[in-house]
Each structure stands twice: as structure tokens, then as C-alpha cells.
Amino acid sequence: MIEDRMPYHDEKEWEEYVAKLSDLYLKIEEVFRLRDKLLEEAGDRTVDALIRENKIWEYVLFGGLNEKGYIEENGLARFYSEILGFGISEDDLKRIVSYLKEGIDIESASSNVTPKLRGTEFTKLIASMKKKLMGIFDALEREPPKTSEVSFSSPVAGVKAVAELLSVAKQLLPLHNPLSMFIISIRSTPRFYLEGIYTRLFTDEVQELLSKYGISLRDIVSPDLPLEQEKKKRTVVGLEPRTVGHRIYEVIFDCYQLFQIRGMENFFRIEDxxxxxxxxxxxxxxxxxxxxxxxxxxxxxxxxxxxxxxxxxxxxxxxxxxxxxxxxxxxxxxxxxxxxxxxxxxxxxxxxxxxxxxxxxxxxxxxxxxxxxxxxxxxxxxxx
Known part of the structure; x- marks a missing residue:
């Protein structure tokens, strides 16, 4: 039975689920901390000064640059620019490449150029996810988990941070997490159907437990019928907007969206x-x-x-x-x-x-x- 695989009535399982949401928040925060670290360490220095100080910057800003003068689709510099939003502008890169073709070394070619930080599809999405997760923790009267300091000691630090985020997000998807499937199933479903599958869902005990975790149902659509019992049975019920349950529903779909971001497949072995x-x-x-x-x-x-x-x-x-x-x-x-x-x-x-x-x-x-x-x-x- 489906109900046997859905531990919606188990408080311990909900505690573990909240812990997984905390893990997701931590991985998102680590990505933002790393991004801030990039900007902090770069400061207002020019690219040539950064490269002279540490060769890591050459990988971050030019990794994947080929002889034709453009960054390969899976180039490290393209990852930092298109996914994390840190890098050299397209115009500056064209000018640097033109100098390189004239035989000028990369440090001289990149003088007077400063890397910039900008928003991307990825960073805008995880910023929205962070806000929703903070709303969940606030409603549950729990402090958001604290992140430790991040270091930028390797050119692939950014890739590693995003890979860990994707891994945690995947574990919250319905094919991998029964409570996420439960949240999806009660978004807006006829009451009679839910009663037939989740035999304990509408009991006082389970409703009290779900309420403790901010998961509440409301009537969405009711038929225009004279018999109150039949009307109740055929009513469509679903997650109350702006509650923890509804925010979790939105976060689940945000996790799906991470795997649809344009270009992400160039850097990770992922599927839609x-x-x-x-x-x-x-x-x-x-x-x-x-x-x-x-x-x-x-x-x-x-x-x-x-x-x-x-x-x-x-x-x-x-x-x-x-x-x-x-x-x-x-x-x-x-x-x-x-x-x-x-x-x-x-x-x-x-x-x-x-x-x-x-x-x-x-x-x-x-x-x-x-x-x-x-x-x-x-x-x-x-x-x-």
C-alpha cells in the first residue's frame, strides 16, 4: 500500500525532514559565502594583479579559454561567470583575447580589467529558495542553521559547493523522499481520494501532528450539492497558502528547477x-x-x-x-x-x-x- 511507504504520521520522520531542509539551507548559504569570498578577495584589484598574486585566478577567470578565443562550454571560467555570476564582462574578454592574438601575455592583456559580480538564473533561484526556507524556520520557531567559514583555496571550490547543493536538493525530490511525495499529493486533491489512500490523514492525532509542522489543509473547491456529507466527501482540499506546507511544496519545485538551469549540464552529470x-x-x-x-x-x-x-x-x-x-x-x-x-x-x-x-x-x-x-x-x- 502507498500509505505504508508514506510516514506522514511519524513525528520522528518529520524531524528528519526538517533536518534535510536545514541541510539544503546550509548548502545554499555556503554557495553565497563562497561567492562573497570571491568578491572579498578580489577586492577592486585588476585581473593582472590577481593572477600575479595567485594562479588560481587564472583558472577562475580564463579556465577553458581555447585557441579560437572563447571559453569552452564546460570551461571553468564559464562556470564561475554563468552559474555563480563572477567573472570578466564579455566586452573585456573580447579585448583581452584580441591582445593575446597579438602575442601579448595574459597579465599585460588583462591590466585595467576588474572582475565583477552579477546575478544569474542560478543565484536568483537559490536566493528565492533561501528566503522560503527562512520563512519555514521562522514559522516553526527554529533558528536557521549556522554556516562555518568557507575558504577559496582551490579553483574548483565553486564547482564542489554547487555539486553538494545539487546532491542535497536531489534527496528532497519525490522520487527519493516519501514525505516530499506526500506534500505533492496533498497540494490540491479531492478529499475522498486522500481518505482512500491515507486512512489516518484526517484523524485528530495526525492533524495535530501535521499542524505542529505547519502543514494544514483547507477546502479549495466544493460542489454545489444539497447533501452536506456528499459535499464534504467530494470537496477538493489542499495546502493552505503561506504556510510551512505550501512553502515546502514551492521549495520542492525549486529543487526541480535547479536541474533545468540552462548550462548546468555542462558542468555536472545531471538529468532533468x-x-x-x-x-x-x-x-x-x-x-x-x-x-x-x-x-x-x-x-x-x-x-x-x-x-x-x-x-x-x-x-x-x-x-x-x-x-x-x-x-x-x-x-x-x-x-x-x-x-x-x-x-x-x-x-x-x-x-x-x-x-x-x-x-x-x-x-x-x-x-x-x-x-x-x-x-x-x-x-x-x-x-x-
């Missing part, structure tokens, strides 16, 4: 972890959802065009997967799509279709207003 996840869970979904029986819902979803350039929670979704979005209004036991598909959909059939998708993280449901529902869903598993 989100694509890998989608492939793994596609077979489960294909064998779970009866498309023939729920053809109206399937038709409504797939009649809508691509949304957000094939992005889901800021992640790129590769073919054959694709992202669809549908906005609907609740009317009695029906959902009325606001555009595209003109046929009314049975609310019960809709959530029967969406339930396994949302549980596996392939779909999200959000309330736009009291009677309006926004659904985003990844399709393509039906074609694999």
Missing part, C-alpha cells in the same frame, strides 16, 4: 529530474484513469491550447508532455468551462479524472472565486 518524474508516474496514471469512461472531461481538457509556453510551476515540460489550463464555473452538480469546450461537465466525473493527477502532482486546482475553479494539468502520459 522533473521529466524523469513525469515519465515514472505516467505508467501509473495510464493504468489508473479510464479515459473511455471519462471522455467528456478528457475532451474538455485537451481541447484547450497550451498554457504559459508549456510551463508548470515555473518548470519546463518537455514533449510528449504538455500543459493545459481550464477555467470553469460551478453550477449545481456541473462545471461549465468559461471558454473552448461548450459542454457542461459532471463535477463528479471531473474530480474522478483529476484526483489521481493531482495526487501525483500532474494537476493543480485553485479557487478563483466562490464559484470559479482554475485547473492546470499536465497531459501526455496518455500518449506514452
Amino acid at each position: 529530474e522533473f521529466e524523469k518524474y513525469l515519465v515514472v508516474y505516467s505508467e501509473r496514471l495510464k493504468n489508473t484513469i479510464p479515459l473511455d469512461e471519462l471522455k467528456d472531461v478528457y475532451g474538455a481538457l485537451t481541447s484547450i491550447g497550451y498554457s504559459y509556453g508549456n510551463r508548470f510551476n515555473s518548470l519546463v515540460v518537455q514533449q510528449p508532455f504538455r500543459v493545459y489550463e481550464i477555467d470553469t464555473q460551478i453550477s449545481g452538480g456541473y462545471l461549465r468551462p468559461k471558454s473552448g469546450w461548450q459542454k457542461e461537465l459532471s463535477y463528479t466525473e471531473f474530480i474522478a479524472f483529476i484526483a489521481p493527477l493531482s495526487f501525483c502532482g500532474f494537476a493543480t486546482l485553485d479557487r478563483a472565486s466562490e464559484k470559479e475553479v482554475k485547473c492546470r494539468v499536465i497531459m501526455g502520459w496518455d500518449k506514452k
